[in-house]
Every structure is written in C-alpha cells, then in structure tokens.
Amino acid sequence: MLVSRPSWWANPSTWYGLFGVLLIAATLWLPWASAARSVRIEGRAARIAELMLATVQPLPLPQTAAELDHLQARLDLVLHADGVFVGDLVQQPDPPPGVVAWFANKHYAFQIAVSPPDARETPGRGSEPAYEVLAWPLEPTGPAHSAWLFAENAPKAYTRNLAADYHGFGSERPLPGAAQRLAQG
Numbered sequence: 001m002l003v004s005r006p007s008w009w010a011n012p013s014t015w016y017g018l019f020g021v022l023l024i025a026a027t028l029w030l031p032w033a034s035a036a037r038s039v040r041i042e043g044r045a046a047r048i049a050e051l052m053l054a055t056v057q058p059l060p061l062p063q064t065a066a067e068l069d070h071l072q073a074r075l076d077l078v079l080h081a082d083g084v085f086v087g088d089l090v091q092q093p094d095p096p097p098g099v100v101a102w103f104a105n106k107h108y109a110f111q112i113a114v115s116p117p118d119a120r121e122t123p124g125r126g127s128e129p130a131y132e133v134l135a136w137p138l139e140p141t142g143p144a145h146s147a148w149l150f151a152e153n154a155p156k157a158y159t160r161n162l163a164a165d166y167h168g169f170g171s172e173r174p175l176p177g178a179a180q181r182l183a184q185g
Helices: 012-056 065-082
Strands: 088-092 100-103 108-117 130-137 145-151 152-157
Touching: 012 065, 012 108, 012 130, 012 145, 012 152
Parallel strands: none
Antiparallel strands: 088 100, 100 108, 108 130, 130 145, 145 152
8 A cells, every 4th residue: 555645845844944044045135135225325315415516516605595495496406307316305494604504315414515715725805615515324323324525625535434423413413624634734
C-alpha cells in the first residue's frame, strides 16, 4: 500500500524558512529605502536653495511686505518651471535682523540673507549686497541631514551637519555668514 507523502507546504519548517528569508530581505531593503529617501529630500533642498539664489540675485533688497510677496511669487514660478515640488514651501513670518526672508517645507528651512562683506574689503558707494541662501534641517532627526550654502560671494558648500547640528528656526539655526569660510590672511 502506498502512503501519500504530505505536501511541502504542510511542513512547518518550510513556513519558518520562508518567514526568515522575508525578514532578511526586509532588513536589506529597509536601509536602502531610507537612504534613497534621504538622498531625494536633500537633493530637493539643494535644488530649491540654488534656484532661490538665482531668483533673488537680480532683485533689489526687499523692503516691504509687497516686495516679499513678489519674491515669493517669483520663487514659485522659477521652482515650478524647473519641475521642483514646492507645494509645501511656505514663507515664515518675522525673519530676524539680517535675514531677508525665510521659508520652510516639510523637512528643510531656507534662509535668504544679505551676506556680510569680507572684513578685508571696504564696500564702495552704490555697491549691491551679496545674497546667500542657507538650507538646513527642521528636525534634528529624520531624513534631512545636510546643511547647504549657496552665496554670491563664496563657493557653494554643504556639510553633513554633524558638528554644528543646525535645526529649526530657534537658536540652533545658522546666522548669516556663518557658513562662509574664514579668510586666510
């Protein structure tokens, strides 16, 4: 008499093995997905900051609320034209002294400021201010890690934000000129 062999799927060790393989696959996929998300968010912040500087460069220093609204409209137009998602980019009220305007999206804060002149140079009459745009994470944890600087009078730069730990709009934010390299004299 022939005894039928039980199905391979009826064996509990098959289920345990399959569950283990799925757990291993998840532990390999999760860090990759998290890193890909961070790269996407940081790349978007860098592109927004770069386009902010390109937009604000030809404009005079905004003095009134209407001029700030005009700046916001130009930024929206330029960023949309470049294909950058800006649906969550909001202008923040009451920027501190030295800051022209600041904005925030879901993960990053952006600051448009007048870059302080080099201490070794004397600005002449009729000279235009140099703008800088800084972008830094809103939260100390999360997918945003890097801080970015785009300035008219300095090379673009970024940091992994490990030493200064810039985050939010409080006292942990970068001050205008804080990202500039020190003059070698």
